[in-house]
Amino acid sequence: MQRKILVVEDDVATGTYLLTGLQKAGYDVEWAQDGSGGIELARRQDFDGIVLDRMLPGMDGLLLLQTIRAEGVNTPVIILSAIGKTDERVRGLRAGSDDYLIKPFEIDELIARLEVLQRRQGRSATVVTRLTCEDLTLDLLASRAERAGQVLLLQPRARQLLEFLMRNQGRIVTRSMIYEKVWNLDFDPGTNVIDVYVSSLRKEIDRPGLAPLLQTVRKSGYVLGLPGNVDPQM
């Protein structure tokens, strides 16, 4: 079934960019150009995600979000904002958003984040102690990773990276998502640290003779899974 996304964005160029990019990724998109239109559409609750601009004519994006959350709408929301300040991010999360993306952004980054949110939304509340991707396993309690029965030697940070990739297997995770989740940084420091860790992780996971699991998606990020099992929408 085609997934539906509501875009609330007043800027025509950005709205068009979102509409085109999301439709190209296979989403059914509805676009509201102001806050009141956005609220009306959001109340229908038949969307899989909402992409909400922070500053809208007539109504602040945060107020819109607070309003729909107060009415019980729990659709995942990503705020798009020109303001990258940490306290603004905190304000957005306090108002009920699930993620926060700073303009300008790559459409692939937005799609990757939407995918992660939807995956999180559909996941059961049970605590996972073991992650599996093909013949790769990660025991979270024992902090032990194995591929095809062989124990992988991983540094703590590499293990965190692997856990993040395994939790989102089959979907692209972008560099900024990795910085956020693995290093707890809300900005890109512009170093090659992710490449270094991905490279060392790849050496351990994809040993000679095994099918490669860790894929690099050019200009977007990384995805864990056999090439045939990667989400076609990506």
Next chain:
Amino acid sequence: MPIGRTWPLATWLRDRQGRRPIWRSTSARFLLLHLALAVGCTVPALLYVYIKTDQILLEDFQRPLEFRQSNLEKQYRIGGIDKLTLAVTSRAERAHRDRTAILLVDRHGRKLAGNLAAWPAGVGSPQDWTPTMLRHDRAAKSEEYLTLTTRLPTGHSLLLGGLLDNRVDMQTALLRGLAAAFALAIPIGLLGSVVIVHEMNRMVQAIAVVGHQVAAGDLARRATTDGSGDPVDRLRTTLNVMLDRLEVLVGEHRMLTDALAHDLRSPLTRIHIQLAHAQDDAPGLDQRPRFRAIEQEVELVLHMLESALEISRAEAGIGRGAFEAFDAGELLRGLGEIYQPLALSRTVGIAIECASGLDMLGDRGLVARAVANLIDNALKYGVGGGEILLQATAEGDAVHLVVADRANGIPADRRGDALRKFGRLDDARSSPGSGLGLSLVSAVASLHRGTFVLEDNHPGLRARLILPRNLDSSHIQQGVPS
């Protein structure tokens, strides 16, 4: 100054460590002034009591003497100088009983009758009631008498005095009583002064607490007014008016920066999007470097805009309401790990020395950006001199985050330039950067009420970011607009 429910005077005394001498403080001057006024009012009052009591005492002495004087004058009117001489002689004979000094002399000063040997030197005639030292015939020494002298129409002079034998004793007792009252007035006045200064400090402290809370980011905090209209109430009202204005200005500043961010970033975002579309349209291979160059320039402008806005907001104190607890040591270790591969690619090592348990309250994201800027600078300008040191230590109530390199450093007289916005030093102009990196670090320090200093690392540069740990609960999110 820490805010809490402590005894204000004790707080004041504790906070005096390392400040101006206590006697030059406002409280001490106020206390001394009040004490001086209390003593200054007591002394005239005591003097008045003394003088008035002495006056009453003399009047009591004077009354029987006036009666005797009246009798003598009556004798003179009846029988002239002869009758008066007899009366004076009679009075002199009885003088030892009522302690009277009496003398009648002729116009040449020769004694006619009385119990004094001669007219006392320096005593005029006539003269109103005056205490005078006299020695009568039977006395061994001079004593004080209340004396009246009269010149008679015949040229004779009459002196009549009563011994003031109790006056000295009464004066001594009175002086002792008054001295005791004065001695008591000093501690009572001092106690009153302390109570008043304490009350004054309590009121000022309450106003200072409001100022402190507002400075910590709680812009909605106001002083409580009582409507009395007295100077302290007017001060509170004026402070509240000022804070109202401040809140409006900060709100306007926030709106302005938000609008600026939105209005400038939106066209830049559109350029970015158009670039993405243009690149998707598969330009010729020879055009791609140009597209990439434009993209990099747009990214640089966006980065500069972001930094300028961060600095502006941090300098305005916006964001203190979103402070969270985090471990500064863990933050520095993480950043060291992130920059390690880049450092290795430039053949320089990064050494990390972090104390454990460096919890602090602050904007983790901004502190991370600030330290990342310092490491980035060290990797740009500090390579070639050896290892880069990242150090996190606790010093008193503050965390010191240090990034030190062993390269050429910055001369002491140029360090101020390096901290100015867009203040790039000459040798940094050829390398990419916004010129806002160190300004941002400075603004982050200011947001956290800390300091940022550039020091000589002998050789090299040591950048030290000093941030108060702010673990006092009064700094935790206090209703800053969110």
